[in-house]
Amino acid sequence: MQTQIHTLDKAGIINELQFGNGISHAIQEGRRADFSFILSLFSDDVRDSTPVEKLTQIDTTEEALRRRFELSQPQALRSDQESYPLAATQAKLFHSSGLPSAKLCHYLKPDALTYMPEDTFNLPEDVYHNLSGHQRRQLGETESKPLIPIDLYNQLIAAQRSFQIQTQV
Template identity: 65%
Template sequence: MQVHTLDKAGIINELQFGRGISHAVEQGRRADFSLLLAMFSADVRDNTPVEQVEQPLTSDDILRKRFALQNPQALRNDQSSYAISARQADMFHHGGLASAKLAHYLQPEVLTYLPEDTQDLPEDVYLNLSGHERRHLAQKTAPSLIPADLYPQLNTAWRQDQIHAQV
């Protein structure tokens, strides 16, 4: 399903709008002002530095590597699980229940088939999230910290706005 491009705009603060907010305030355009404010992210982590926590390798992973065990049965589907399921169904139709069980023990089928690209959430819950929340869920890496030069950026934006007002 296509998500609106406005959801993916990723508007965090007023620097991304330029002079749009100040013009809306000066000219008394309440609808424009409220629309621009509604597009801001409600997540405080967008403007606050977040420390990245490193997770050590779990003991289960270490033991599986040490004793050369196969991976445990997957809980949810991915693209390869459809081929495994089709192979097991074919084994059942041609060889019966014993053949299907053997195929399952050699390469277990996933426990559940969930919709893809919903970040492990039910589809109705995922579609009810805001664009900012979807963006945070889709990020695979930790968000970057606030730049160290935030105040110079704010000062530069303010000076540029003053220059545009004089011209």
């Protein structure tokens, strides 16, 4: 019996066309049990019996559009470690060749819009240094602390009882 069930599961019966005349004979002869059994074997997933076309999704991310129209990278809003040498180069060009040279360098590769302090978790430096050590540590934690399970007491009692049973055996 078990192998018959697995055979029916693997058959992948989707609609009445796969049974041929079996349904019409069951209807004509009044065999309700056979008819209901055959209907129960049909797939209830609409995607099995409805033709569905696979749509290709067009990549419209900002990076893809920048590649397509050959645009340069946008100006960074915040500074990072790579911003400082670029700013130094632009300052050097300003002092040696003037404002047009510094502007040209900025237009070719723009530097960051603002230079914020680093390693302060996006807080102003005076606010970050005013935090306690515990608050700074909490800002640095990436994983959330696991919550205490609701049924902790029941788990502890069950563990104690199983330990007592093991020690008595």
